[in-house]
Amino acid sequence: MIDFSGVARVATSARAGLAAMAMLASSTAFAAEGGVFGHAAPGQMKLIEGETPIAREIDFFHNDILLPIIIVISLFVLALLVYVMIRFNEKANPVPSKTTHHALLEVAWTIVPVLILVVIAVPSFRLLTHQLVLPKGDLTVKVTGKQWYWSYDYPKDQGGGFSFDSLMKDEKDLKPGDLRLLAVDNEAVVPVNKVVRVQVTAADVIHSFVIQSFGIRIDAVPGRLNETWFKAEKEGVYYGQCSKICGKDHAFMPIVFRVVSEQKYAEWLASAKKKYASAADRAIALADASR
Numbered sequence: 001m002i003d004f005s006g007v008a009r010v011a012t013s014a015r016a017g018l019a020a021m022a023m024l025a026s027s028t029a030f031a032a033e034g035g036v037f038g039h040a041a042p043g044q045m046k047l048i049e050g051e052t053p054i055a056r057e058i059d060f061f062h063n064d065i066l067l068p069i070i071i072v073i074s075l076f077v078l079a080l081l082v083y084v085m086i087r088f089n090e091k092a093n094p095v096p097s098k099t100t101h102h103a104l105l106e107v108a109w110t111i112v113p114v115l116i117l118v119v120i121a122v123p124s125f126r127l128l129t130h131q132l133v134l135p136k137g138d139l140t141v142k143v144t145g146k147q148w149y150w151s152y153d154y155p156k157d158q159g160g161g162f163s164f165d166s167l168m169k170d171e172k173d174l175k176p177g178d179l180r181l182l183a184v185d186n187e188a189v190v191p192v193n194k195v196v197r198v199q200v201t202a203a204d205v206i207h208s209f210v211i212q213s214f215g216i217r218i219d220a221v222p223g224r225l226n227e228t229w230f231k232a233e234k235e236g237v238y239y240g241q242c243s244k245i246c247g248k249d250h251a252f253m254p255i256v257f258r259v260v261s262e263q264k265y266a267e268w269l270a271s272a273k274k275k276y277a278s279a280a281d282r283a284i285a286l287a288d289a290s291r
């Protein structure tokens, strides 16, 4: 999905001119590298669209199984209520029946909901199994929730051996193409079409690591390592957010994963190793100096 917020701004702002054109140009350049996924669109009614097999299964379960059943049940209950109001009001039915039990009716309204739940349980358990039985991973990334940002660890045996913090960009630091409240200073990067295992924990309070386009929602709990996975099939930028009320800046700890080709990932690994290793060295040097 391409971000059209830049286009909307052109239409509404009289002094948009050059700045907006620059924004459009850069967002098309951005789109050429892959899509932008996981942010709400203007007027959006449905879930954010899924971009992995699991996320699509969630979409199917919600849109094609749960929603039709919910609509039918709601209409049925509404019809019963309307019927009761018309047929059994005081005027239409002055002498009420004294019936208190009806065996067949009671059996029916117990059995029918059970059958509905059994029908829902089959795809529900299948989906849960696909989510919770982790396939063999090509790559593991460890994510730690902190008040109020995320830290990412790339293990050494996979060419990593560094970690970095990822903080939301201030409004004044936004570059063209950056989404307000979603863009971060350091994005996590993963290769396309690889099974990425994500280990999630927290350092202070409970957070929740959610990237809806990946179909991931998992709690980040201090002292506990939760694990989930995704396999991104398209290159691009995927946005997520902390989804547990975790403190005053809960709304300002977005998650950004950039999915790139394998070659670009290798390039990023090499540069990230230098960038974040030197940052870690500096921190150690500072700590030593302050002793």
Ligand SMILES: [Cu+2]
Binding pocket: 145, 148, 206, 207, 208, 242, 243, 244, 245, 246, 250, 253
């Ligand atoms: Cu949080």
